[in-house]
Amino acid sequence: MAGYRSGKTQTTLSEINVTPLVDVMLVLLIIFMVTAPMLQQGIEVQLPTEAGAPLPEQSPLVITLPDEHRLYLNDHPVTLPALERALHTAARTRQAVFLRADRRIPYGAVVRIMALAQKAGIENLGMVTTPLEDR
Numbered sequence: 001m002a003g004y005r006s007g008k009t010q011t012t013l014s015e016i017n018v019t020p021l022v023d024v025m026l027v028l029l030i031i032f033m034v035t036a037p038m039l040q041q042g043i044e045v046q047l048p049t050e051a052g053a054p055l056p057e058q059s060p061l062v063i064t065l066p067d068e069h070r071l072y073l074n075d076h077p078v079t080l081p082a083l084e085r086a087l088h089t090a091a092r093t094r095q096a097v098f099l100r101a102d103r104r105i106p107y108g109a110v111v112r113i114m115a116l117a118q119k120a121g122i123e124n125l126g127m128v129t130t131p132l133e134d135r
Contacts, residue, residue: 060096061086062128063117065119067102068109091121098126 063083064072071078073086090097101110108134116123 013054013060038040042065058093058095060098060126061090062098062100063113065101065105065109065113068105080116083113084120087120087122092121096124096126097122098128 059074064075065069066072071080071083073083076084087097089095099110099117100114101113114125
């Protein structure tokens with residue numbers, strides 16, 4: 001019986017061999033573990049030592065509106081043009097600016113000062129409030 005085959009049929013292997021993939025991943029893991037500490041090291045520099053005054057720490061500007069007709073800058077009475085000059089200086093030096101306004105004054109007066117600060121270049125204007133537990 002020529003050409004007679006046994007009852008077995010040949011099939012192709014359809015499973016993926018993951019062993020080479022695991023080997024490559026382990027090698028990459030070891031490479032990254034060895035090189036990561038080298039990437040985080042900085043450059044060692046020996047800085048010169050000189051005597052000098054420390055940089056002055058800037059205190060924030062506090063604009064106070066106790067009523068619609070008075071204006072204070074850091075507890076000193078100030079006119080609107082003088083406030084505008086101080087705000088331009090604060091914008092150039094990126095000094096913090098806060099606004100304290102009495103809750104009984106008209107909203108328009110507060111908005112007028114906020115617009116003046118924005119026109120001067122102040123990007124962040126903090127609003128001072130009283131915490132709820134202090135009332």
